[in-house]
Amino acid sequence: MQTETLEALLFLVPASALASLGFAAFLSFRILRLPQGTEEMRSIAAAIRQGAGAYLKRQYTTVSLFFVAMALVLSLLAAAGFLAPYVPVAFLTGGFFSGLAGFIGMRIATQANVRTAAAARESIDKSLRVAFDSGTVTGLCVVGLGLLFISLWYFFLNGNYRELDTSLRVPRITSIMLTFGMGASAMALFARVGGGIFTKAADVGADLVGKVEAGIPEDDPRNPAVIADNVGDNVGDVAGMGADLYESYVGSILSTMALASAAGLGLGGVGVPLLLAAFGLLASILGTFLVRTREGADQKALLRSLRRGVYASTFLTAVLGWFLVLLILGPDLLGVYASILSGLLAGILMGLSSEYYTSASYTPTRNLAASSQTGPATVVIRGLSLGMSSTVFPVVVVAGAIGASFFLAGGGANFNLGLYGVGLAAVGMLSTLAITLATDAYGPVADNAGGIAEMSGQPPEVRDRTDALDSLGNTTAATGKGFAIGSAALTALALIAAFQDQVQRLLLADGTRAAMDLSLLNPRVLMGLLLGATLPFLFAALTMNAVGKTAELIVAEVRRQFREIPGIMERTAAPDHAACVDICTRAAQREILAPAALAILAPILTGLVLGVEGVAGLLGGATATGFLLAVMMANAGGAWDNAKKHIEAGAYGGKGSSSHKAAVVGDTVGDPFKDTSGPSINILIKLLSMVAIVFAGVILRFSLF
């Protein structure tokens, strides 16, 4: 394809991003026009909205301080010539767009929850539509803003370097843009970890005192922590998840663009990931129209309707991808198309694997539920062992995707082309993110709707409908997590490859130093590998402890309110919900600092001691154990949750039996596993790579040994 045609075609990218944002705005207004149910429902929803708003306000304050400080550091580095002058601004805009995506998603989710509950008074299909539309807004904003961010900067830099020939201009642009992902990653870490600590501390705290000590049911408005629990679903599972996938998305595209240059593919190589993302976005928008169901639909029918949307989008993207590669790269490089396919396929397999290990429809979770008969210790042992075994299949899938995308793209003959293939596999997996994220972000809305229905005393059939949607949300959340983890692993690898390429470029420019030796037996690499491998363990420990500590604060506060505010249990006095929200908000901001410092300082300090080779080892080690730990924690947590639900549905003595008590212990252990530590590790491994890329020049200059 001619350069001019291609350059014109690239305008499709911001166009589709704007279309996505426009469609999101349309859906939002449609949601906002829907009825909000009774007065009581409205006031509960307002409390949740308020709490979520208060949390985000506080979080953005903390984050702003961090971003300003980091931008200053980056400006100094840019002034000293270690970074392109655009990096500090790109860092801020990346973080801003990521935060904005989470903000909009959460705003609409906290409006949609009550409307989903209100719609459930009429029919399950209407209710599904509202919740799913809200999830779709999140998905569209994340992807739309991500693509907008990338294309704005691309066109700006392209204009800026207009005087250079394409063959020089494209590598220059992609090498600069590679350093642009750190803002998104840092924002994602804050949103995910902070939200994760908030949501699980509130959940665990509310359960420990409410269910266990006071003997009141879940979502009972008398529990002072119940609003915090519902707020948590929004700040953790909507805003956190959105920011998480925003940075995966941006990271995968930026690294693939950089690898395209390294492979010498020029503008065409850059165009493929960008246009694939744009086509995937349009396909996702079309796919959302296929999600609908009829009244009386069972779990399977509901799931089928969501899957229909996802699979149709995937299929459409796969077809468009073929033309894309053929037209832009030509028939000789059609092998690259196989890379895209392997990414799409791996994404689906990862989701199915998570579902198999965490759904009570399959053996693993059923056996886990059975083990509750011999007490909590057996439940914990079996759950951990389930989580550990569940890492094998995803590893085989991701390793297979790496091998397939590398070698089918032609990596055997042209190493950099193979790495480009791996990057494209990640982009392929994430190309339909708008709709996969929609099916995921729909869950917390349905969950909240159930809470509102319960608290406002709706008739049982309303709660039954929201329960059906919520329970489906657990399955889609598991699928979504598998997808998030798989894409994180592939993206992290693409980023490591891009890091290596960036360093080689700097070394080449220096001219006085030897090329990197990334051999596994190079002691620097080996030491880095071991140190990197331990980072996810430490990170998981820090975040789990943060949840434990904050939950203990909530327990103390709830006990205090029960003691000091007479009449709560008799419903004559209202508990102080805001106090619990406030405790979680403050604690989340405080506890986030150590994990964030770890993620940012680890690669820099390692680099200063062990050099860039040590950093490469660090990234490899962190990706390997991070991937495993994330899968293990997500699946063990999901399985414990569903094993408990399985028992609550009547198995092994049902609610209140000793089996149930044992299963509740497993579920509580699983809470920080699946919603705090596990998903945050995804971000950790990418943020480490991003920091390494940005600080590569500094490390090269100042490393001690």
Add this chain to the structure above:
Amino acid sequence: MQTETLEALLFLVPASALASLGFAAFLSFRILRLPQGTEEMRSIAAAIRQGAGAYLKRQYTTVSLFFVAMALVLSLLAAAGFLAPYVPVAFLTGGFFSGLAGFIGMRIATQANVRTAAAARESIDKSLRVAFDSGTVTGLCVVGLGLLFISLWYFFLNGNYRELDTSLRVPRITSIMLTFGMGASAMALFARVGGGIFTKAADVGADLVGKVEAGIPEDDPRNPAVIADNVGDNVGDVAGMGADLYESYVGSILSTMALASAAGLGLGGVGVPLLLAAFGLLASILGTFLVRTREGADQKALLRSLRRGVYASTFLTAVLGWFLVLLILGPDLLGVYASILSGLLAGILMGLSSEYYTSASYTPTRNLAASSQTGPATVVIRGLSLGMSSTVFPVVVVAGAIGASFFLAGGGANFNLGLYGVGLAAVGMLSTLAITLATDAYGPVADNAGGIAEMSGQPPEVRDRTDALDSLGNTTAATGKGFAIGSAALTALALIAAFQDQVQRLLLADGTRAAMDLSLLNPRVLMGLLLGATLPFLFAALTMNAVGKTAELIVAEVRRQFREIPGIMERTAAPDHAACVDICTRAAQREILAPAALAILAPILTGLVLGVEGVAGLLGGATATGFLLAVMMANAGGAWDNAKKHIEAGAYGGKGSSSHKAAVVGDTVGDPFKDTSGPSINILIKLLSMVAIVFAGVILRFSLF
């Protein structure tokens, strides 16, 4: 040093091995001459001895079948030219010596337990001496047989290749001998995993029904599983531990000998590890004389007396090592001495780290005990997070040891010399194994003595003395585990380096193929790395499940006996202890097969698909996550155990409180962590390397891609 002098000096190695075995025989006879206490004590001890004997007999039958089958496979490979003709025989003798070391250690432990109990009727010092002497026998046999095995083969091969010049002969010999470690590793896996499943299934099963359901105390003779529990201490913690360290010991020496040749150091390079091991052995024998205490000694005094022996041996070895390096390698290579020191130091630091994280004298375990106040879920979360955080310091220590031993040996200028340094660090760490293992293998003897004292109704002061020794045993066991894990990591790395060298040698001989590319970004390496990283997770899951399943069988059997044999609780009828021993024995043999198959097939299958580069990645990944998982599981398990003991000693409500119940859940989860899965992972990572080394030729010839 002249070749003749050096060759003569090498005869010190078998001589010290024989001295060690002779001293072990002397100690054994001294133990056997001691009084065995009352008739009741004797009969209990006989039951334990019988059970242990029955287990070993059955295990050796299973293992023999496996060894014969493997020897046939190896013979075929040798006949086809893929292996030296000596390998099958060496495989059998390695396994035999390893089994023999475990067998002798266990035989003497099951004789010493009752004599320790009898001596405790007189004084704590006498009691300590008996238990420690028994541990010393295990230590001396493991090290003595290991050195004997290596030196016998060395002298045999040396004679066999007499016609070759030294410069050709030494590389030939070391390259063949490198393949000799697989027998020891395979035997160790069977002993460790089988023993681990046996001991923890019996322990968990006995506790679940005895303590929880029937409300009878630990070690109560009415519990049908109590003898199995005591048998388990011997087959798991003595025979299993012995075989484990035997293979670390042999593996570290063999790989360092091979690396010496690769570094072009010739006979001198081979002599240093061998003589260092011999000197360390002699120093350890001297050190054992320093272990003694006085009546009324508290925990700290007891620990000091054990430590005195270890530190004195370490110091002596360090001094002798200096002369050794100076005389044999000369002043130019004195940097290699720093490698030895870094290994010795790392061993001590690893032990101290384990102690810090698992002893109730320090904050982590105390905080863990405090968390029991909010229930079992908090205990589990905090324990897991303690275990995860506890990986950081050991990783830094091992990474530091790698860096120090590599660069100080001169690896910056001569890469292979650096790798030789890493190997020597492992040998250095293990050089004082005889005495460190003695302090470790003493624990189960004291534990058994306590059981015998309890079951035979000894006066309280006897039980108090054995309790003091037993409790100390928990600390030394933690130290020993840290040491075992640290040495496993260094040994595994030395083995990976030796594997790479072996493959390069084969590739060179072939001449038509490219050298290995072990870059982290080589997709074969990367895929192998990910697959390898998941192996310890899968292995841990398999072994944890095996314990869970077997414990459930024990629970069923104990319940059956309580139901069907009237009069057990009234002490008018004896329970059928042998039935529980039999169940554990059978189950252990059955459950061992899947983990063993995994360890042996994983590197071969990976190699056949991804080639030798994939195998190298596999070994690296397995070592990294295996190391972390082993540390995490050992420390979390130890901390849960001691947190429970801390509460039993009166904290947070003491025995029977809800805190205690929560702590018991943690302890039960920790049982398979610390005594089955955790320690077995050490062996897994080395067995994988050994299999890779033995099958390197086959993989090179038949790999698909």
